[in-house]
Amino acid sequence: MPKLPQRFSLDGRKALVTGASRGLGVTICDVLSAAGADIVAVARSEADMAETRRIVEGHGRQCLTVVADLSDPTVPDAVAKTVTAAWGGVDIVVNNAGVSFPRPLVEQTVEEWDTVQAINLRAPWLLARAFAPGMIERKRGKIVNISSQASSVALIDHGAYVASKAGLNGLTKVMTAEWAAHNIQANAICPTVVWTPMGERVWSVGNKLEKLLEKIPAGRVATPEDVADTVLYLASDASSMVNGQEIFVDGGYTAL
Template identity: 40%
Template sequence: MSHLFSLAGKTAVVTGAGRGLGAAIANALSEAGARVVLIGRTRATLEEARVAIADAGGEASVEICDVTDATAVASTMERICRRQGRIDVLVNNAGISHRAEFSHVSEAAWDELMAVNLKGPFLATRAALPAMIERRAGKIINIVSVVGELGRPFIVPYSTSKGGLRMMTRALATEVAEHNVQVNGIGPGYFVTDMNRPIMADGPLYQSRVARVPAKRWGDPGELGGTAVFLASQASDYVNGQVIYVDGGLSCSF
């Protein structure tokens, strides 16, 4: 049974892989045997993630790329294919968030968030998908969010972007399933990451968020690894268009 979850010989590309959930996912894919390509804008954090994988016996490389730049994304994916031979797994993880009352959200902030969270996955997927279809094999994993399913105040742009990515996941799956390409999503709940530091620094706010989670705690980024490996592996070959919520039970409570 363990061979179903093996990624030996596979090349996995992870965007936003320098820290947080992206770094944890990249590490898990490496532990399962994949050659991992770490994509991001900050070389220092990407190199830290690469060294951590290498120190654990894995194989990782770094690509500096702004996922909102169509030309840069296309050339980066082409370069990865040329060096690695192919892209077997694409994890669209890069994302940002703005916390503000809706009426105070600037047009610039809205556009930036949509560019990273929604346009970025579109560009990366569009660049990687044709070769997957031609090869009749590929896994695309989009990191959405529990707030793409459930409404929360003060993060309307973020929720909108993740809701859009959730529907891109489901719709694209119906388009490419006949080519043996699986498109699925992971919906994290509250995790201990740099993006969530402002909430964690506000004691009452943090405790209110913890109280809403049936597990009564926030997740550790490493707890996304198993789901990512499952969706990247042969074990999920007949799973398509699904979003698996890794949220301590938050999405099924009220």
């Protein structure tokens, strides 16, 4: 059996991370590249990925940046073609990009609903569909979908978001059913609120955070590192028997 550090090493691996220009995405790129992976960073702005590139290259790894608007259904295939031409494919896909338009169900617009489903649910399917054939050919692959505890519990004013994340969990299970025989592991990480600038902006209003913390036995929200370290585990050989799972990084919220 390989020694412990080797089981968690990503040396020689290539990992694609969406939403890689800010918040959780940057931390995921940091952790995976520190573990040895070269990074394909995907986001809507090249300029916004400058810090991600600096961090990845600071670990001595390569960083390929790809500008993409994942709300466009033609873009994931285009991303895959660009990456395959440059690097021959990837070993790890981390579907991290996500959006939400917090609003009561009776006020949510169809345009907002469709945008949330396009980015949070359709894009992960299309990216996985594009990269899975190469993983099948190489008989190895990791797909990590960043879902949410809201995939399993109601969250007021987040109907579109909850629906997208519940769908993402179901999609993850079908990926497992269809691709596990090819040594591809697909799993969903379901965090509670992650304290990124976006999380702080949404949850610092009024007493929203105080009410949330009352439901979390750990007494705190998640840090980006809490989630990124879980991504590393699922991206590494250490998790080779973990497949089709919804892993809650929620301080015990869903245990009550």
